[in-house]
Amino acid sequence: MVLEEVTKALSAKGLKITHQRIVVFKALLSSPLHPTAEQIYDGIKKDNPAISVATVYKTLETLVENQLINKVPTPEGTMRYDARIDNHNHIYISNTNEIMDYEDEELKGILAQYLSKKKFQNLHITDFKLQIKGEKIDPGKGINII
Amino acid sequence: MVLEEVTKALSAKGLKITHQRIVVFKALLSSPLHPTAEQIYDGIKKDNPAISVATVYKTLETLVENQLINKVPTPEGTMRYDARIDNHNHIYISNTNEIMDYEDEELKGILAQYLSKKKFQNLHITDFKLQIKGEKIDPGKGINII
DNA sequence: TTCTAAATGATAATAATTATTATTTACTAA
DNA sequence: TTAGTAAATAATAATTATTATCATTTAGAA
Ligand SMILES: [Mn+2]
Ligand SMILES: [Mn+2]
Ligand SMILES: [Zn+2]
Ligand SMILES: [Zn+2]
Numbered sequence: 100m101v102l103e104e105v106t107k108a109l110s111a112k113g114l115k116i117t118h119q120r121i122v123v124f125k126a127l128l129s130s131p132l133h134p135t136a137e138q139i140y141d142g143i144k145k146d147n148p149a150i151s152v153a154t155v156y157k158t159l160e161t162l163v164e165n166q167l168i169n170k171v172p173t174p175e176g177t178m179r180y181d182a183r184i185d186n187h188n189h190i191y192i193s194n195t196n197e198i199m200d201y202e203d204e205e206l207k208g209i210l211a212q213y214l215s216k217k218k219f220q221n222l223h224i225t226d227f228k229l230q231i232k233g234e235k236i237d238p239g240k241g242i243n244i245i
Numbered sequence: 246m247v248l249e250e251v252t253k254a255l256s257a258k259g260l261k262i263t264h265q266r267i268v269v270f271k272a273l274l275s276s277p278l279h280p281t282a283e284q285i286y287d288g289i290k291k292d293n294p295a296i297s298v299a300t301v302y303k304t305l306e307t308l309v310e311n312q313l314i315n316k317v318p319t320p321e322g323t324m325r326y327d328a329r330i331d332n333h334n335h336i337y338i339s340n341t342n343e344i345m346d347y348e349d350e351e352l353k354g355i356l357a358q359y360l361s362k363k364k365f366q367n368l369h370i371t372d373f374k375l376q377i378k379g380e381k382i383d384p385g386k387g388i389n390i391i
Numbered sequence: 392t393t394c395t396a397a398a399t400g401a402t403a404a405t406a407a408t409t410a411t412t413a414t415t416t417a418c419t420a421a
Numbered sequence: 422t423t424a425g426t427a428a429a430t431a432a433t434a435a436t437t438a439t440t441a442t443c444a445t446t447t448a449g450a451a
Contacts, residue, residue, distance in 0.1 A: 115416085115417055115418070115428065115429070116417075116418095117416080117417070117428095117429065117430080119429080119430070120429090135407090136407085136408085137406095137407080149430095149431075150430090150431085151430065151431045151432065151433095152408095152431095153408090153409080153410090153430080153431070153432080153433085154429080154430055154431070156407090156408065156409075157409090157429085157430085158429095158430095160409095161429095170320075172318060172319070172320045172321075172322060173318070174316075174318045175318075176318060176322045176323070176324055176407085176438085176439090177322070177406090177407070178322055178407085178408085190365075190368070192368070193371070203363075205359070206359060209355060209359060210375070213351070213352060213355060214377075217349075219336075219379065221381055221382045221383055222336070222338070222379045222380070222381060222382065223379055223380045223381075223382060224377060224378070224379045225339070225378050225379055225380060226377075226378040226379075227375060227376065227377045227378065228375070228376050229356070229373060229374070229375055229376075230373065230374050230375075230376050231360075231370060231372075231373045232370070232371050232372040232373065233365065233368045233369055233370045233371055233372075234368070234369045234371055235367055235368060235369075236367045236368065236369060237367055261397065261398070261447090261448055261449070262448075262449090263397095263398065263399080263447080263448070265398080265399070266398090281438090282438085282439085283437095283438080295399095295400075296399090296400085297399065297400040297401065297402095298400095299399080299400070299401080299402085299439090299440080299441090300398080300399055300400070302438090302439065302440075303398085303399085303440090304398095304399095306440095307398095322407085322408090322438085323437090323438070324438085324439085
């Protein structure tokens with residue numbers, strides 16, 4: 100089950116297995132919506148009323164540092180989190196604030212090939228992503244996360 | 246000269262020609278570094294000691310709304326500004342916080358062609374950019390903007 | 392020139408995140 | 422098992438970036 104994988108992932112990184120880390124990590128794993136720290140906090144505090152919002156922030160940062168989750172910056176400037184750590188792209192939907200995963204092998208291939216041909220002097224490329232922005236045609240049917 | 250173009254651009258959008266708008270706009274036009282509002286404020290306040298930081302923020306927002314400049318979100322979450330309004334990509338250099346312009350017709354063509362083939366249901370794509378992240382090999386030689 | 396809506400400056404308020412610190416707890420090793 | 426201890430947490434203060442408020446000023450129209 101998820102709990103076992105979470106504890107395994109934490110201990111593999113030498114992190115202490117705490118209730119708070121398990122709860123935050125599991126909350127993010129079960130959300131495809133790329134939530135903010137605050138949204139994760141709101142989601143878990145019913146069942147964990149003693150948890151502190153600062154702990155949620157710190158836990159997320161710890162998980163990012165240990166590459167168990169990813170940070171996703173947004174055009175509005177608020178940081179969001181992603182349990183997926185494999186390479187994939189995002190579509191930011193500006194009228195609902197949703198972030199959708201977008202994955203396409205053809206696109207990955209195209210970009211990798213393009214960048215492998217290019218040379219940047221004094222620069223080591225560490226990451227590249229296509230940031231797609233769009234608008235949902237019928238926002239009423241969508242999942243609005245704010 | 247620049248002043249004339251700035252005033253022309255402002256009046257073309259029906260915006261009042263104020264000293265503050267001219268100064269902020271010119272400051273951004275002369276900076277290829279994608280500065281923050283605070284950096285623009287710091288740069289102009291020697292010659293304009295009465296200008297308010299709130300005015301700088303508001304002026305930049307007004308220019309963005311009128312599509313005379315662009316906002317550039319960054320991985321750290323602070324907003325930066327760009328006098329260039331033509332479509333181009335950015336390289337974010339994580340060890341110096343520089344943002345470099347990156348423009349390549351071949352890349353534009355590849356991306357446009359790729360996306361034109363794809364169909365997204367209920368979604369109108371408004372923008373797409375390749376976000377490249379890298380590290381400067383010899384940061385000592387670079388221009389550090391923070 | 393006068394008039395007025397819009398812009399500005401000063402500053403308060405807000406939102407998101409980080410820092411501080413006393414207390415608690417997960418692991419370690421007797 | 423049971424201490425012992427370094428690390429983690431909760432509560433809360435502080436900080437940073439940005440936006441809101443509002444009294445005053447001003448650009449541009451008449
Ligand atoms: Mn991602
Ligand atoms: Mn902020
Ligand atoms: Zn994702
Ligand atoms: Zn640019």
